[in-house]
Amino acid sequence: MFDLIVRGGTLPDGRVADIGIRGDRIAAVEPRIDAEAGAVIDAAGDLVSPPFVDPHFHMDATLSYGTPRVNASGTLLEGISLWGELRDLATVDEMVERALTYCDWAASMGLLAIRSHVDTTPDHLNTVTAMLEVCDKVRDYIDLQLVAFPQDGLYRAPNGRENVIRALDMGVDVVGGIPHFERTMTDGAASLKDLCEIAAQRGLMVDIHCDETDDPMSRHIETLAYETQRLGLQGRVAGSHLTSMHSMDNYYVSKLLPLIAEAGIAAIPNPLINIVLQGRHDSYPKRRGLTRVKEMQSHGIPVGWGQDCVLDPWYSLGTADMLDVAFMGLHVAQMTHPDEMARCFTMVTETNAAIIGLEDYGIRPGALASLVVLDAATPTEALRLRASRLAVISKGKVIARGPRGDAGLNVPGRPATVRRRQP
Numbered sequence: 512m513f514d515l516i517v518r519g520g521t522l523p524d525g526r527v528a529d530i531g532i533r534g535d536r537i538a539a540v541e542p543r544i545d546a547e548a549g550a551v552i553d554a555a556g557d558l559v560s561p562p563f564v565d566p567h568f569h570m571d572a573t574l575s576y577g578t579p580r581v582n583a584s585g586t587l588l589e590g591i592s593l594w595g596e597l598r599d600l601a602t603v604d605e606m607v608e609r610a611l612t613y614c615d616w617a618a619s620m621g622l623l624a625i626r627s628h629v630d631t632t633p634d635h636l637n638t639v640t641a642m643l644e645v646c647d648k649v650r651d652y653i654d655l656q657l658v659a660f661p662q663d664g665l666y667r668a669p670n671g672r673e674n675v676i677r678a679l680d681m682g683v684d685v686v687g688g689i690p691h692f693e694r695t696m697t698d699g700a701a702s703l704k705d706l707c708e709i710a711a712q713r714g715l716m717v718d719i720h721c722d723e724t725d726d727p728m729s730r731h732i733e734t735l736a737y738e739t740q741r742l743g744l745q746g747r748v749a750g751s752h753l754t755s756m757h758s759m760d761n762y763y764v765s766k767l768l769p770l771i772a773e774a775g776i777a778a779i780p781n782p783l784i785n786i787v788l789q790g791r792h793d794s795y796p797k798r799r800g801l802t803r804v805k806e807m808q809s810h811g812i813p814v815g816w817g818q819d820c821v822l823d824p825w826y827s828l829g830t831a832d833m834l835d836v837a838f839m840g841l842h843v844a845q846m847t848h849p850d851e852m853a854r855c856f857t858m859v860t861e862t863n864a865a866i867i868g869l870e871d872y873g874i875r876p877g878a879l880a881s882l883v884v885l886d887a888a889t890p891t892e893a894l895r896l897r898a899s900r901l902a903v904i905s906k907g908k909v910i911a912r913g914p915r916g917d918a919g920l921n922v923p924g925r926p927a928t929v930r931r932r933q934p
C-alpha cells in the first residue's frame with residue numbers, strides 16, 4: 512500500500528518506471544508496481560524528474576522591480592545603488608510577502624530548493640530577519656538555504672564584516688562575499704582569506720559572488736582556489752558568476768582551470784543576468800560575459816546554472832522557471848550537441864542539488880518524495896518547450912497541478928489541437 516503512485520513516467524535517464532511514495536519518501540521505483548495507492552498520477556509519456564534547484568538567487572530583492580525606480584543603465588552598479596535605497600525602505604513584512612509570492616511561483620514551477628544570498632550590509636539586518644522568517648514559513652514545501660552576503664563589501668561597508676558574523680549567528684547557513692567590489696584587488700584577496708577562515712572555523716559552506724566583471728585582471732577565483740585548498744574546504748566552495756574568465760587571456764586560463772578543479776570548487780554561472788549585465792561598457796564586438804562553462808566541465812569542475820534575479824533592480828523579467836535559465840545558458844554557451852543539451856537539464860537539477868549539498872535528493876528508494884511531472888518526453892524536449900508542469904510533488908504531497916501546453920487550432924483540414932512535442 513502506497514500513499515501515492517506516479518505511474519509510467521519516463522525518468523531523465525530514459526527508464527520508464529512507476530514511483531511508489533509513502534509519507535515524505537520514495538518507497539519504490541520499479542518498472543511496474545502492482546499495489547494499492549491512496550492516489551495515482553498517470554505520467555505515461557511524460558517526463559518525471561527530481562525537482563529543479565536554484566543555487567543562486569536574491570530572495571530579499573525579488574518582485575521589487577521598479578521600486579524605487581527602474582535601472583535605466585541596465586548595469587550591475589546601478590542595480591547595486593538602487594538596491595541600496597530599497598533595502599532601507601522595505602519593511603520586514605513587505606520583504607516576507609514578496610518572497611512568499613515568489614515561493615508560490617517556484618512551487619508551481621517545481622523549483623523546490625533555492626540558495627538565496629541575503630544582503631547583510633544594513634545594520635538593521637531586516638533582510639536577514641525577513642528571510643529567516645520565510646525559511647520557516649516555506650519549510651514544508653521549499654528548502655531555502657541562505658548565504659550571508661556583504662553586498663557593499665566585507666571591508667568597503669562600515670560594518671561589513673561584523674554584520675556577516677551577526678547574520679551567521681542568527682542562523683544563516685553559508686558564507687558569501689564580493690571581492691571584486693572591495694576597494695582594491697588586495698582588499699578583495701584579503702576578504703576571501705578572511706571569509707574562508709570564518710567558514711572553516713564554523714564548518715560552513717562558501718559561495719562567493721566572484722569576478723562578476725568584464726575586467727580580465729579580476730582574478731579573485733585564483734585566490735578562492737588557493738584558500739579553499741589551504742583550508743581543506745574542497746567540495747564546500749562555489750564561485751558564482753566568474754564572468755571575468757570570459758575575457759581572460761587563454762594562457763592564464765590554461766593554468767587556472769586545473770587549480771579550480773584541484774580545489775574542488777563548483778561554478779555557478781547565471782546566464783539570464785550575465786547576458787544582460789556583462790558587456791555593457793563595450794561598443795562592438797560586445798562580449799557575452801558568460802564564464803567558460805564547457806571548458807570547466809571538461810576539467811571535471813561541477814557547473815550548475817543559477818537564476819540570480821526575478822523582477823528586481825538587476826533583472827526586469829523572470830518567472831521562477833529553471834528551464835528558462837538552462838535554455839538561455841544552452842544558447843549563450845553554445846551547448847548544442849545532444850549530450851550538452853541533456854546536460855543543461857542536469858545542471859538545473861542533479862548538479863545544483865550536489866553543489867548546494869542537498870541530501871536525500873533524486874529518484875530512488877529512500878530519497879525525499881519530491882518530483883515534477885513535465886509535459887515533455889525527454890529532458891531536452893523539456894528545455895525546448897520550457898515544458899508545462901503537470902504535477903509538482905514536494906515531500907510526498909501534491910502541491911501544484913497545471914494544464915498541458917496544448918492549444919486549440921481552427922485551420923481547415925488540420926487537427927483541432929496542437930501539441931508541440933517532437934513527433
Ligand SMILES: [Zn+2]
Pocket residue numbers: 567568569628720819
Ligand atoms: Zn547574485
